[in-house]
Amino acid sequence: MIKKILWVCILCILLFVLLPSSITAPKVLNVFKLTEDPDVIVRGMSGSALTVDISFGDTPLENWINELDAPYPLLLVDIAWAKRFSDSSALIKKKNIPVALLGSEGDLYEQNPELFAKQIEEFTELFGRKPLWFRTSDEVFPKTLQEMAWKHEVNSLGSTLRWKGGKLPTPKDGEILTVALERKATITFEDIERLRASREFHSVEDVLFPTDIKTKKIPE
Structure with missing residues (x-):
């Protein structure tokens, strides 16, 4: 009887170890890669997401970041700006505001293939982690740049609409709206707050992959 039990246990262990390796595992999307191939994301499935490009701004911008409340927009920051205004960068980290990399013009990455890796490294040093999202300042993504971003496990993010005030x-399902705080921009912080108040915004990830969570109330 004991022998039979031992053989059954051994058989179960062998099945547990060997069976998974004999089955082809389903394709799992890397958590850093939200598309299956190099591509630029410009729209989601449902809801609205707000992203803010930051390459210019001093005290008024720091005050706006300080007063910003959740749900936060995704801030895409230029490395040169982030280094120049380290207090604002530290404030973004302290408030745990979603932050991503705002790069240079798209064509510059073809002229200087090492530029992308350098910016990723600088961003990681500054914010303590690699960016999940990347956007060029002109939203031009050459194919070689898309492939570089894919290789570095960073997602290329465009926008459905760049709003200039x-x-x-009009709200559109799955939209990714962008406002740019740059040297020549005419948009104001009052404009951004007016836009934020116009609809319910969600994270980019939630707009891309909406989840319907149903909860049951426990009877008292």
Whole structure:
């Protein structure tokens, strides 16, 4: 009887160890790669996401970041700006505001293939982690740049609409809206707050992969 039990146990162990290796595992998407091939994300499935490109701004911008409340927009920051205004960068980290890399113009990466890796390294040193998202300043993504981003496990993020102020855009399901705080920009912080108040915003990840969580109330 004991022998039979031992043989059954051994058989179960062998099945547990060997069976998974004999089955082809389903393709699992890397958590850092949100597309299956090099590509640029410009729209999601549902809801709205707000992203803010930051390459210019001093005290008023720091005050806005300080007063910013959740749900936070995704801030894409230029490395040169982040180094120049280290207090603002530290504030972004302290408040745990989602932050990503705002790069140079798209064509510059073809002229200087090492530029992308350098910016990723500088961002990682500054914010303590590699960016999940990357956007060029002009939203031009040459194919070679898309492949570089894919290799570094960073997702290329465009936008559905770049809003420059004025009349509020009509809400569209899955939209990724962008406002740019740059030297020549005419948009104000009041404009951004007006846009934020115009609809419910979610994270980029939630807009790309919406989840419907149902909860049951426990009877008292």
